Structures are given as C-alpha cells and as structure tokens.
Amino acid sequence: MVRSRPPAPKIEPExxxxxxxxxxxxxxxxxxxxxxxxxxxxxxxxxxVNELDMNMAGAYIRKDMSEQSxxxxxxxxxxxxxxxxFGFHVNQPKVGSSDELRHFGRANxxxxxxxGNGLTVQTGLxxxxxxxxxxxxxxxxxxxxxxxxxxSPYLMFGVNASxxxxxxxxxxxxxxxxYFHLSHxxxxxxxxGQLAYKATQRLTIKETVYxxxxxxxxxxxxxxxxxxxxxxxKGDKVTVAFExxxxxxxxxxxxxxxxFWTGAMIPVQWNFSGPWSVAIRPEFxxxxxxxLTGFEQLVKAMTTTLGYRIPYGWxxxxxxxxxxxxESTGAGGGFFKGGEVSPGVIGLTSAQHMxxxxxxxxxxxx
Numbered sequence: 001m002v003r004s005r006p007p008a009p010k011i012e013p014e015x016x017x018x019x020x021x022x023x024x025x026x027x028x029x030x031x032x033x034x035x036x037x038x039x040x041x042x043x044x045x046x047x048x049v050n051e052l053d054m055n056m057a058g059a060y061i062r063k064d065m066s067e068q069s070x071x072x073x074x075x076x077x078x079x080x081x082x083x084x085x086f087g088f089h090v091n092q093p094k095v096g097s098s099d100e101l102r103h104f105g106r107a108n109x110x111x112x113x114x115x116g117n118g119l120t121v122q123t124g125l126x127x128x129x130x131x132x133x134x135x136x137x138x139x140x141x142x143x144x145x146x147x148x149x150x151x152s153p154y155l156m157f158g159v160n161a162s163x164x165x166x167x168x169x170x171x172x173x174x175x176x177x178x179y180f181h182l183s184h185x186x187x188x189x190x191x192x193g194q195l196a197y198k199a200t201q202r203l204t205i206k207e208t209v210y211x212x213x214x215x216x217x218x219x220x221x222x223x224x225x226x227x228x229x230x231x232x233x234k235g236d237k238v239t240v241a242f243e244x245x246x247x248x249x250x251x252x253x254x255x256x257x258x259x260f261w262t263g264a265m266i267p268v269q270w271n272f273s274g275p276w277s278v279a280i281r282p283e284f285x286x287x288x289x290x291x292l293t294g295f296e297q298l299v300k301a302m303t304t305t306l307g308y309r310i311p312y313g314w315x316x317x318x319x320x321x322x323x324x325x326x327e328s329t330g331a332g333g334g335f336f337k338g339g340e341v342s343p344g345v346i347g348l349t350s351a352q353h354m355x356x357x358x359x360x361x362x363x364x365x366x
Contacts, residue, residue: 017069021314021364022059025080025137028052029144030355035336037346040354042293042328044085045135045145049354056080056136058105065112065120074126076106086135086154087182089214090294095177095184102182105135105155116163123159125181128152129174129194130208130228132243132267141239141269142305143320143358147285148245148263151292152228157181158189170196179214179224188218206230210247217252224249239269249291259289279305287330295332301325315363322356 029040031049040047046055058078065072083102088094095101108124133140135154158176165171172194178185190212197205210226213219226247233240244264250256265283272278281303290296303324310317327350328334334348341347 016366017064017066018061019064019365020059020061021362023057023136023138023360023362024054025056025082025358025360026052027055027137027143027356027358030357032353032355033335033337033349035346036339037336039336040352041335041348042295042297044088044150045082045137046143046356047085048081054080055358056082058136060106062106065110067112067114067118070112070114072110072112074106074108074110075104077103078105079103082135082137086150087180089178089180089183089185090292092180092183092185092214095182098182117165119161119163121159121161125155125157126160128154128156129160129172129192130156130210130226130245132230132232132241132265137358138318138360138362141241141267141279142281142303143322143356144303144324146243146263146265146267146281146283146303147299147301148243148265148283151261151263151285151287152226152245153180155181168198172196176212179210179212179226185214186216186218188213190214190224202235203231203233214249215252219252221256222250222252237271239267241267247292251291257289259291261285261287261289261292275309275311277305277307277309279303279307281305290332293332295330297328297330297333299326299328299333301327314365315361318358318360318362320356320358320360322354322358324352324354324356326352326354328352 029049038048038050040049057080058076060076062074063072104125108122108126110122113119130152131149133145133149137143156176160172160174162170162172174192175189192210194208208228214224215222229244231242246262248260250258263285265281267281269277269279283301285299287293287297305320305322308319329350334350335352336346337349338347
C-alpha cells in the first residue's frame with residue numbers, strides 16, 4: 001500500500017506595510033474647433049488641446065495602518081498639466097507658496113486608534129471625501145474628468161476621523177482649510193461629514209456634506225452649503241455609478257444674492273473581453289450664477305471611452321481612445337474656436353467635439 005503524501009502547506013504571501021510606485025500619463029486631445037490658444041475652456045484637468053502633453057506624472061510612498069502597526073502615512077509628488085490649476089477657486093486669493101504646494105498629491109499621517117471597531121484619524125493633505133473621480137486619470141473609468149469633478153475638491157487639507165459602526169456603515173467627520181485647498185478666501189476652517197453605507201456586496205452609497213465660509217466675509221449667512229451624493233454598483237464585469245452635487249451660498253455684496261450650482265453624471269463601464277473595456281458617461285453641470293466656473297452656463301456632455309490594459313509584473317499600461325462632446329449654453333458659455341475675433345480675444349462656439357488618445361504607465365509595489 002502506497003501512502004499518499006499530505007498536501008503541502010499553503011504559503012501565504014507576506015503582507016507588507018510599505019508600498020511605493022509611480023506613474024506617467026500622456027495625452028493628446030484633438031479639438032475639432034482648433035482654438036489658437038490650445039485651451040479647453042473652463043477646465044483645470046486635461047486643459048490643453050491639439051498638442052501632446054504630459055498631463056500628470058507622480059511618485060509615491062505609503063505605509064498602511066494595521067492593529068500591529070497603527071501609524072500610517074502617504075507622500076506623493078506630482079507634476080504635469082493636471083497639477084497646475086486643480087486646487088484653486090475662480091476669483092479668489094491663493095494660499096502662500098501655492099506654486100510649490102500644487103506638486104503634492106498626498107502628504108499625510110494617520111493613526112488607527114484602539115477604540116471600539118477602530119477609529120482612524122488622518123491629518124495633512126489627503127484624498128477628498130467629495131467626488132467619485134480621482135485627480136489621477138489612471139484611477140478613473142474615463143480618461144477626462146467630469147465637470148462636477150473639476151469643480152469640487154480632488155484633495156483636502158486638514159484632519160478627518162472615520163469610524164466603522166458596522167461592516168455596512170462608516171461615518172467620517174472632517175475639518176479643512178477651504179473648499180479648494182490651494183485657495184485662501186479667509187482664515188477660518190470649513191467643516192463636513194460623510195456617511196458611507198454598503199447596502200449589499202455590490203452596492204455602496206455615500207452622502208457627503210460641506211459647510212463653511214468661502215468668502216472674505218465669514219459671517220454665517222454667507223457660508224457655503226454643499227452636498228455630494230454617490231451610488232456605485234460594482235459587478236464582475238460591469239460598473240454603474242451615479243453622482244449628484246448641489247451647492248449654494250449668499251454672496252457678501254449689496255443685496256446678498258443667492259448663488260446656486262448643480263450637476264450630475266452616470267458613468268458606466270463594461271469589461272467586455274479580457275483587457276478590453278468600454279465606458280460611457282452622460283453628464284450635466286449648471287452654474288446658474290457663474291460662481292464656480294466664472295461664467296453663467298449650462299453644460300451638457302457625453303464621453304465614450306475604449307480602454308486596453310496591459311499588466312506586466314508590477315506595472316500596468318493603460319491605453320485609451322476617447323470621444324467627448326460638450327455643449328455649453330448661457331450668458332458666459334462656450335468653448336474656444338479658431339483664432340482672434342478681436343485683439344487678444346479668441347472666438348467662442350457653443351459645442352466642442354474632441355478625440356483623445358492617452359497612454360498611462362503605472363508601477364506599484366505589492
């Protein structure tokens with residue numbers, strides 16, 4: 001009788017606390033309006049058209065928290081076209097040394113406190129609790145960002161504390177310097193909170209509120225109130241999301257007029273065959289008083305993206321071909337077209353078609 005050998009013990013990969021990596025994002029946006037100034041009007045990300053640009057490059061180091069090692073940290077340095085104007089508010093002062101600070105995409109410390117289910121406290125420059133899309137195109141369904149993405153914070157500077165009341169419900173409170181972290185309208189902090197609810201294994205719902213002074217006059221009657229609602233259903237091959245934002249504030253000018261803005265999008269992605277995926281994103285953004293974009297306008301857009309991902313070792317190469325159609329109407333709406341219609345003034349048109357080619361290379365340690 002031959003005795004069978006016992007199965008070899010399964011060797012679990014070593015779990016590491018420290019991670020490091022980097023990425024490079026190249027893009028070419030063919031704008032069929034052919035604006036002489038090469039600008040995608042009213043946008044802070046992918047702002048240049050009809051030229052090859054390094055839209056973003058970065059390198060990072062990160063330490064994860066655990067019950068065995070409760071301290072964590074993140075540090076990310078960045079540069080490129082997308083790092084130039086993403087953290088500023090139109091017609092507001094900038095923080096000191098903003099030209100240097102915009103090169104940081106993360107710079108924070110965190111601590112997992114042994115309180116109940118685990119209280120996490122994070123301070124410094126961290127990923128925004130508002131918004132579905134990341135500042136980094138590599139992390140998003142589509143290559144170009146939505147309008148509500150560019151006009152809500154990609155990053156926050158301050159402190160936040162999150163607590164999981166259960167496996168389904170997590171609450172977070174935050175205190176930050178301003179709506180956009182590189183703007184400096186006053187010396188007062190702003191406040192907010194988020195509830196994240198995992199309704200099922202596939203469906204997650206988040207509600208975030210921001211409340212704070214965003215003008216030189218910090219009287220309570222002029223504080224900004226803003227809501228961000230996100231729902232995401234993530235299947236094996238299909239991801240469907242919905243995001244809606246709405247904000248309002250009274251202006252500290254004679255008559256105290258109330259400003260209002262709102263926007264929404266529905267991004268959908270389908271991984272239809274191995275490394276291939278296709279995504280679509282209908283959206284709108286209404287800046288009734290021009291408070292966020294600087295111009296009174298209603299924008300409607302449709303973005304369609306074909307993606308191909310090439311994994312190799314610790315690296316990923318992401319190739320995308322994207323078509324984007326934007327339409328802007330209103331007193332100040334429109335996109336640049338052609339050359340000057342008068343000295344120093346580029347012509348405007350209400351619609352814009354773009355064909356975008358992008359290549360992103362990422363390197364991430366396990």
